[in-house]
Amino acid sequence: MIYFRNVSKAYRTRKGRHLVLDNQSFDFEIGHNYGILGANGAGKSTLLRLVSGAEPVSRGRIERRVRVSFPLGFAGTFNGYLSGRQNAKFLARAYGADLQKVLDFVWDFSELEAYFDMPFNTYSSGMKAKLSLGLSLAIDFDVYLVDEVTEVGDARFRQKSAEAFRSRARQSDIIMVSHNPNTIKAYCDRGAVLNNGQIEFYPTVEEAMKVHSKNMQVTDE
């Protein structure tokens, strides 16, 4: 369970204060995959960062009774001077995971071979993504945060990551942000719509989509 209690989140932009959440209370329940819909700039990614804890709230309280991942495929924390293995060890240690199990999984999954022991800044963007995806899947999180599904590698690798993801998702949950309605439909069973600082939850993705497209039409006119 992830509880949001009276949470407000605003940040300053050049155009003034931007309100992402306005005194909202809601829960992400265990056992469900949530797809978050919202217009561009509504703050979907910020909401995801709030859930993870990488972003502080402006007001209110968030309580996490689960182990929440960092956004999937995120490579920003990796140090360029350290090898893939050393970076993997760092995150595995920080999350208190079984070091050998994590390293074995990442080695098998990411298919970096010799590059696994080369400095991270020698990697291509595809290799970086593979390493970070492998690492996210290697550590056992209760909730995986996905900010836009990034497609990595060839068809075979994508098949592999989809399968790995599916086997993880049996026990763990997903909170996902995507522009692609098909992706959300494929992964999520519940939907939420973020609009003007308000968030509404819906028991099915279809209902959330209906509301979302209605919102979009209103803003168009």
Add this chain to the structure above:
Amino acid sequence: MAADQSHNTDATLSSEEVGGLRLGALHGLYTAATETGHLANCATISAEIAKRRADNAGWHRVASQAHIDIGDLTTALKFAETTHILEPQHVGHLTFLAALRSRTGDYSGAVTLLLPLASSEQATSGVYLQIANAVSNLSRPDLAIAMIKRAIKVDPSNVGAGMMMASFHARAENWQAAIDAMIGTEARCGVTEQTRRAISGYYTQAGDLKAALRAIDDALLRSPGKPEYLLHRFGVLRRLDRLEDALAVLLEMLEIDPKNLWARRQAVSVYVEFGTIEKALQHGAFLVEQEPNNDEYLNCMRHLLEVRTGKKLADAVGDLPSVKQMGSSRGFRQAPSFRQQCAAMVHVISALVMREILVRNGRNRLGFFWALVEPLVHVSVLAVIFQFTIRTPPPLGDSFFYFYFTGIAPYLLLTRVTQQVGHSVMGNRSVLEVPVITPIDLAISKMIVEVFTAIVVVLIFGVIFQSLGQNGFPILPGKVLAAFMLAATFGFGLGMIFASLVEFGRLAETANVILMRVFYLTGGIFFLPELLPPMFREIVTWNPFMHLVALTREGYYGFYNSSALSLPYIFTVAIVVLAIGMTLLWAVSPIMRVQK
């Protein structure tokens, strides 16, 4: 004879055959050829007649036109030249010749012919337009525009002149002028489908897509289903992002002409944007069937098929929602206990410490070596300078080197901890993207690495002194340990204060440097506070660092008992600074996570 002639009209005649006939017969044959539309015969016969009637301009003109019709422009030009020589005053012949010269690329020839006419009374708008066309090809658009203006003046109802004017502006990419020219033309000559089509094109280029759409819709009302107009309308709709309407246009075009490959190719793209891969594949298959060797179509199909397998991938995880609906196997988690929280913090800090050591040595293989050499050089330089400038022995013992070392060691520990902790958040913001890592973890890990380094350095120094026959290790290790612990605590507190303040401006870094300079100069590294005049001693004892040096020296020398040292004072300062530092860092932590 009649049968013979009809036979002849069908066959293509050679010039030799024609040469044997009488003039009267030739006239008859020519009429027959024009009636049956046999262009080659028309040309041959009219050429023969023109040859026989060398002074007749009319027949030369006919022969010239006939050769234009069969595409033999060189011969046509010869006949046209003759018409002009035979009747130099005939405006029709003259403009005809000029047009032909323009067509064969002799623009200056055309202009020479037309210019005298332009200034005469007989000049029609057609003449001006011809000149405009020729001079524009001679890279004189300014003259061309002047000519078109004259053409419009002579004949305001000439649609061609107006459209030509607009196209000249368009060539210079002056779309607004082109639009204005077209609006003017429509006002003078009335609205036609061509003017509407042209204006729509210019609106598209100018970026006013809504006006462009209105114009092309008008044109299509006047001429429904014209492929070129439909194509343009599709382009406009596409740029307007009205994909469904654009698709409707394409389907209309395909209904009119199923073999319109261009429209079909566009339909594939639009279906792909809709995400209806199956439809896109159907149209793609038709394209490949029509042109099996077209690389673009083949690539397009290959791509589509790959996308379809990609969609199958999405289908592979497609049962996830139903899996979720069946309920999760994972139970609720209790809120973490204090022990679990501590364990998590230990995990994070140990990870950060390992990473820090690796990064330091990864960036610079000599990282640890420098940590060792720096104090050595520092102490040596000071010792050498004082040994040779001051003849008196050091205030304690007999070695300047040892005396300075006992002052520099706590100083390095204090400054390194302060600096590293003070920079820990600023320099590692990306690590804070991992939610489990907090600023306090960063600060603690930096402090641990620095203390560890300092201890190793002090031990190595001890070994060096010992091997040189001097006493390298403290007589009272407890006092040195206490001094180092207090220095680490004090530096940790200061570091956290600076780490918090630096979030509000780089001034904090300068303040840090100045504070350390004051500590360095007044801390008693080079002197003993006891030996100072009472007034200075009073000031110096306010410096917390002085007490750290005094405590260190008490430990190393054993016999030294500093009267300036106040343990309660330095202990209180260290604890208070630590408390302030922790409070500040805790308060500023949320801001540190905000991406800057």
